[in-house]
Amino acid sequence: MLHKFNRLIVLMLASTVVVALAAVACGSDDPEPAPAAPTPDVAAIIDQALQRAPQGATVEEIQGMVGDSIAAAMAAMPEASPGLTRADVESIVRSASGNQLSAADVKSIVDESIRALPAPEINQSELTGLINSAVAQSVPEGVSAAEIQRIVQSQVTAGLAGSLTRGDVEDLVASAVTNAVGDQLSAADVQNIVDNALVATNAAIEAAAKQAETAAMAADNAAMAAEGAAMAADTAAMQAEEAIKGVEQIAMDIQTPASCYIRGNRVTDCPSKGSSSYRAAPHTNGVPWLYHSAYDGPTPANFFESPLSAQLVKEGALPPLAERLPVPEDVSVVLGPDGIGEYGGAYRITEIRSYTGEWIAFGFVQRDSDEINFGPGAGKSWEASEDGREYTYTLRRGLKWDDGVPLTVEDVRFAFEDHNFNEEINPFVPAQMTDPVTGEQAQFSVVDDLNFKIAFDSPNWVLMEQTLTQSLCMRNRFCWFGHPNLKKIHPKYTDPTKVQAIADSMGLKDWRDVMHASQNAQLARYELQPFADIGSTGCVAPYCFVEYKPGELAVAERNHYFPFVDPAGNQLPYTDQVVMIILPGDEATVRFRAMNGEVDGRTTNYVLHELPLYVENMERGDYSIYGWPALGGADLGFEVNQTYNVNTEVGRLLRTKEFRIAMSHALDRNAINETAQLGLGVIQNRVPHPNTPYNPGDDELTQLYMERDLDKANMMLDDLGLSGRDDAGFRTFSNGDRVSINFIFSPSHGRPIIGELLKAQMAEVGIDIQLDIQGRWWEPFRAVEECCSINTNLSRHTVNPWMRFRTNFIPFHEVYFAPGMLIAKYYRTQGAEGMAPGSDPSFLPLAPPDAFPADHSGWFKNLHDDTIAGFANSTFDPRRVELGKGMYRNHAENLLAIHVSAFSNAHIGLMLNRNNMRGVPFTHAQDHNGHTAWAYFFDDGQDNYNHPGNRSQYCNSWAFHLGGRQACSN
Numbered sequence: 005m006l007h008k009f010n011r012l013i014v015l016m017l018a019s020t021v022v023v024a025l026a027a028v029a030c031g032s033d034d035p036e037p038a039p040a041a042p043t044p045d046v047a048a049i050i051d052q053a054l055q056r057a058p059q060g061a062t063v064e065e066i067q068g069m070v071g072d073s074i075a076a077a078m079a080a081m082p083e084a085s086p087g088l089t090r091a092d093v094e095s096i097v098r099s100a101s102g103n104q105l106s107a108a109d110v111k112s113i114v115d116e117s118i119r120a121l122p123a124p125e126i127n128q129s130e131l132t133g134l135i136n137s138a139v140a141q142s143v144p145e146g147v148s149a150a151e152i153q154r155i156v157q158s159q160v161t162a163g164l165a166g167s168l169t170r171g172d173v174e175d176l177v178a179s180a181v182t183n184a185v186g187d188q189l190s191a192a193d194v195q196n197i198v199d200n201a202l203v204a205t206n207a208a209i210e211a212a213a214k215q216a217e218t219a220a221m222a223a224d225n226a227a228m229a230a231e232g233a234a235m236a237a238d239t240a241a242m243q244a245e246e247a248i249k250g251v252e253q254i255a256m257d258i259q260t261p262a263s264c265y266i267r268g269n270r271v272t273d274c275p276s277k278g279s280s281s282y283r284a285a286p287h288t289n290g291v292p293w294l295y296h297s298a299y300d301g302p303t304p305a306n307f308f309e310s311p312l313s314a315q316l317v318k319e320g321a322l323p324p325l326a327e328r329l330p331v332p333e334d335v336s337v338v339l340g341p342d343g344i345g346e347y348g349g350a351y352r353i354t355e356i357r358s359y360t361g362e363w364i365a366f367g368f369v370q371r372d373s374d375e376i377n378f379g380p381g382a383g384k385s386w387e388a389s390e391d392g393r394e395y396t397y398t399l400r401r402g403l404k405w406d407d408g409v410p411l412t413v414e415d416v417r418f419a420f421e422d423h424n425f426n427e428e429i430n431p432f433v434p435a436q437m438t439d440p441v442t443g444e445q446a447q448f449s450v451v452d453d454l455n456f457k458i459a460f461d462s463p464n465w466v467l468m469e470q471t472l473t474q475s476l477c478m479r480n481r482f483c484w485f486g487h488p489n490l491k492k493i494h495p496k497y498t499d500p501t502k503v504q505a506i507a508d509s510m511g512l513k514d515w516r517d518v519m520h521a522s523q524n525a526q527l528a529r530y531e532l533q534p535f536a537d538i539g540s541t542g543c544v545a546p547y548c549f550v551e552y553k554p555g556e557l558a559v560a561e562r563n564h565y566f567p568f569v570d571p572a573g574n575q576l577p578y579t580d581q582v583v584m585i586i587l588p589g590d591e592a593t594v595r596f597r598a599m600n601g602e603v604d605g606r607t608t609n610y611v612l613h614e615l616p617l618y619v620e621n622m623e624r625g626d627y628s629i630y631g632w633p634a635l636g637g638a639d640l641g642f643e644v645n646q647t648y649n650v651n652t653e654v655g656r657l658l659r660t661k662e663f664r665i666a667m668s669h670a671l672d673r674n675a676i677n678e679t680a681q682l683g684l685g686v687i688q689n690r691v692p693h694p695n696t697p698y699n700p701g702d703d704e705l706t707q708l709y710m711e712r713d714l715d716k717a718n719m720m721l722d723d724l725g726l727s728g729r730d731d732a733g734f735r736t737f738s739n740g741d742r743v744s745i746n747f748i749f750s751p752s753h754g755r756p757i758i759g760e761l762l763k764a765q766m767a768e769v770g771i772d773i774q775l776d777i778q779g780r781w782w783e784p785f786r787a788v789e790e791c792c793s794i795n796t797n798l799s800r801h802t803v804n805p806w807m808r809f810r811t812n813f814i815p816f817h818e819v820y821f822a823p824g825m826l827i828a829k830y831y832r833t834q835g836a837e838g839m840a841p842g843s844d845p846s847f848l849p850l851a852p853p854d855a856f857p858a859d860h861s862g863w864f865k866n867l868h869d870d871t872i873a874g875f876a877n878s879t880f881d882p883r884r885v886e887l888g889k890g891m892y893r894n895h896a897e898n899l900l901a902i903h904v905s906a907f908s909n910a911h912i913g914l915m916l917n918r919n920n921m922r923g924v925p926f927t928h929a930q931d932h933n934g935h936t937a938w939a940y941f942f943d944d945g946q947d948n949y950n951h952p953g954n955r956s957q958y959c960n961s962w963a964f965h966l967g968g969r970q971a972c973s974n
Contacts, residue, residue, distance in 0.1 A: 265348025268950025275314035278572030287341035293925035296379025299339035304573030330402040340923030349947025350581040358558040366545035375929040392463035440875035476523040487542025546938035558584040578941035601625040630915040631964035634930040636799025641903040647826035648791035666720035685905025698888030735770035744772040797911035919956035
């Protein structure tokens with residue numbers, strides 16, 4: 005591949021191409037031409053010459069190689085017949101068209117030659133009659149020879165005008181007369197002169213006729229040759245133009261930077277880098293940027309690597325890029341909103357704990373930023389059968405793990421048969437991997453070296469809508485691939501006593517704990533001796549962990565085998581590292597560091613009511629604030645677990661719809677929104693964004709139970725038998741105990757402020773709210789020891805109800821489905837644990853005998869059954885859409901949580917992004933970093949972690965709620 009190339013070479017090659025083409029295209033103008041020789045494929049000649057040019061070749065060497073190649077192609081052409089040579093025609097073409105040859109030019113030149121040829125035909129009897137008449141009638145006595153010559157010439161000229169070339173006949177007749185007569189003339193002499201003239205003329209005519217016939221044939225052949233030459237010339241000219249453009253494009257699309265960055269350090273020994281002028285449509289604030297579909301251009305012809313990768317190749321630590329990437333056809337292209345990026349630097353994150361999201365825990369597929377569309381991940385493609393019962397998956401040819409080991413279909417088989425469907429490590433198969441009708445486990449099968457299948461007895465259209473993105477084979481987790489070294493710690497493939505010895509040396513129970521630890525980046529697998537002996541356990545993500553210091557630091561470095569590039573062919577990711585600075589439990593310090601510019605891009609720890617403070621400091625910290633909302637229609641709300649029954653009276657109230665409605669009417673949502681969310685939230689019930697397919701389209705439903713009406717709330721509470729009051733004015737149960745409800749929650753995301761507002765507002769209708777703020781609040785809450793909590797993240801991953809089964813929208817996982825935790829646990833464990841259907845008089849209101857004790861109206865069962873029914877239809881099938889609308893209606897009408905507001909960016913929705921961190925979308929579905937954060941880059945490749953005080957030279961500071969859009973000068 006040519007690495008050193010510039011515009012000067014392009015111009016010199018262009019000159020060489022045009023001159024050579026003029027000689028090749030014109031050929032010979034022989035009267036009896038052979039068929040035109042094929043014109044050499046100049047574009048191919050140039051390309052082959054460039055491919056042979058060694059790295060670092062000079063201008064003169066490259067020009068000479070190209071010129072020699074074209075000359076050799078010309079020499080192989082047949083030599084011209086007698087007549088015009090190629091050089092002659094080149095001279096004519098140059099003078100006629102300034103080195104540009106067209107069909108019109110060739111025709112003009114050929115026509116000039118034809119006009120000089122003899123006439124093709126003449127009538128001899130008419131010529132004889134004309135001459136006899138001229139002599140008999142017009143020659144007077146005593147006329148001189150010159151006069152006879154004039155008269156004969158005029159008569160012959162008049163009779164033959166347009167038939168013969170005038171000069172030829174006149175010369176012939178005049179010569180005959182002059183030779184026959186002297187100074188005296190008699191009639192006999194005249195007749196004799198005429199006879200002699202006719203003889204000479206007839207001879208000339210006969211010769212002219214033969215010559216004309218030959219000329220006609222020559223003219224036809226010349227015309228055909230000219231037409232062929234013109235076509236060949238046009239073709240060659242087009243080839244030359246394309247070749248020149250190709251050479252220019254090579255020069256434009258390959259750059260060798262004067263300097264670049266390796267792990268934050270500036271160096272001058274830089275590899276070539278691809279560049280491109282391709283730009284997708286401008287990014288609009290409020291519309292998620294789709295990385296996987298933003299680029300619709302051709303696949304890059306060449307691939308390039310980061311300076312860090314190139315350095316490791318030179319050191320012998322890595323093979324060349326061509327040996328690291330899959331076959332070119334299987335390499336994927338993504339494009340960020342700021343176009344082609346720059347290599348270098350460390351993406352810095354400051355956090356209270358290390359975090360591995362989808363951008364590090366990579367899988368077969370990859371969610372795009374709207375959480376509706378998906379693109380390929382480590383896998384190449386997948387296809388569902390027409391009936392939705394069978395999925396066929398294709399691996400990338402030549403894909404490798406981060407240690408260079410080929411990733412094969414055997415790694416997939418191991419993941420499914422020995423991990424995913426192994427009851428010892430995964431006792432419960434995830435719902436998406438079970439048949440929606442029979443409940444049977446999916447059937448896995450290998451097709452060939454690149455393809456495998458997952459099949460069901462019944463249609464299962466939701467399989468690839470799920471966030472099955474992980475590639476980590478951990479306990480109770482699904483994975484797509486398992487590195488071959490995992491067999492060294494699996495008792496099916498290694499002596500169980502050896503595996504147990506590894507577990508003992510690590511202080512772990514058994515092989516399952518070792519397997520889990522091997523995949524958990526937080527355990528620093530590279531620093532533990534047992535794992536050092538085993539070897540890498542594999543990574544296919546854009547970044548792979550290389551260092552971990554508990555409570556201090558986590559570092560992940562680029563995967564040099566990652567199968568994604570940008571439109572110019574540059575291998576991703578752009579940044580060399582991800583550095584996570586860990587400040588355990590100290591969210592306030594994290595936020596202050598962000599305002600000081602010490603976080604490159606993150607949403608996790610910011611609080612909406614502090615937004616004015618972030619805006620005030622954004623110029624000093626050189627960052628902007630983007631809004632990444634959740635589109636499921638519920639940010640802030642109060643969760644009540646209806647399977648709670650530690651206090652049976654409180655449990656009864658929580659399971660009573662009228663009590664939840666009374667609480668809803670007692671809320672002052674405007675006060676909560678203005679105080680805790682700066683008025684940015686939209687007050688509404690749980691209804692998704694109007695632009696989503698599952699919105700019920702019912703404005704009344706959106707506002708159902710949302711108005712504050714203390715009279716109605718008090719009346720409803722009285723009707724529930726809670727009319728008694730204690731000395732403090734709080735309502736009491738029939739036994740005299742105060743109606744007191746405990747809310748347990750974390751101190752993050754402004755929840756304490758929200759809790760105080762809730763407490764004050766519920767007191768106005770006589771309900772006592774106790775606030776329990778704990779760092780590990782989830783432990784008693786998920787154990788169902790506590791009933792209620794405050795959630796600022798209610799609708800994450802729920803815009804499509806079938807996208808994820810671990811949400812608070814559907815009862816498939818007890819950790820997430822707060823409205824009915826024990827029922828969700830029953831469904832997740834397929835009846836082995838949790839709350840089983842059946843009568844239980846301790847749960848009031850009393851449910852029917854075949855219902856869950858905490859689901860007396862069947863709301864939770866309906867949610868579960870509607871979810872399963874949706875498996876039978878594709879995403880936008882009207883039947884599925886109606887099911888989704890019904891599920892949202894179920895939530896809103898029955899207040900399965902008591903909602904306050906939506907679309908506020910309240911939780912992991914404020915993206916504080918350094919201005920020199922580019923490729924980051926203004927709008928993205930709620931997430932910590934963004935699903936495609938591996939396509940972000942720093943201006944000019946200079947990061948902030950290794951260059952304190954670095955500031956953007958191109959972009960200003962901007963905040964989403966202030967209107968307009970961020971302005972950048974490049």
